[in-house]
Amino acid sequence: xxxxxxxxxxxxxxxxxxxxxxxxxxxxxxxxxxxxxxxxxxxxxxxxxxxxxxxxxxxxxxxxxxxxxxxxxxxxxxxxxxxxxxxxxxxxxxxxxxxxxxxxxxxxxxxxxxxxxxxxxxxxxxxxxxxxxxx
Numbered sequence: 001x002x003x004x005x006x007x008x009x010x011x012x013x014x015x016x017x018x019x020x021x022x023x024x025x026x027x028x029x030x031x032x033x034x035x036x037x038x039x040x041x042x043x044x045x046x047x048x049x050x051x052x053x054x055x056x057x058x059x060x061x062x063x064x065x066x067x068x069x070x071x072x073x074x075x076x077x078x079x080x081x082x083x084x085x086x087x088x089x090x091x092x093x094x095x096x097x098x099x100x101x102x103x104x105x106x107x108x109x110x111x112x113x114x115x116x117x118x119x120x121x122x123x124x125x126x127x128x129x130x131x132x133x134x135x
Contacts, residue, residue, distance in 0.1 A: 017121040019058040023049040025128045027075035033057050034068035034086040034111050041098045043086045061120040068111035082112030
């Protein structure tokens with residue numbers, strides 16, 4: 001199964017600036033997020049999105065340019081992943097640091113990078129292609 005990830009800029013209104021993710025697939029998906037804050041790297045998860053559902057991952061104006069996503073397709077299997085390895089776990093989590101994931105008792109997952117171009121608001125859309133029996 002091959003997945004395509006697209007990032008689309010939303011018109012940012014003064015009252016609403018967030019990092020959002022929309023699941024444009026026909027499956028339920030689990031989302032983990034990695035980003036850098038004032039204390040360093042942090043990963044958080046899981047947001048569970050229904051098919052065609054959207055969720056705000058971070059509220060307020062974005063402070064960084066790069067964010068990292070790892071997602072799992074609960075219904076059909078497969079994942080959206082990349083080459084930036086960070087810590088995750090099976091249950092809900094907030095993990096500080098990206099080093100020594102396994103030694104610290106966490107899983108090590110490959111996240112894909114999202115470049116927001118330093119915009120203050122951004123929406124990521126997960127899509128699917130080349131699915132057997134799909135369009």
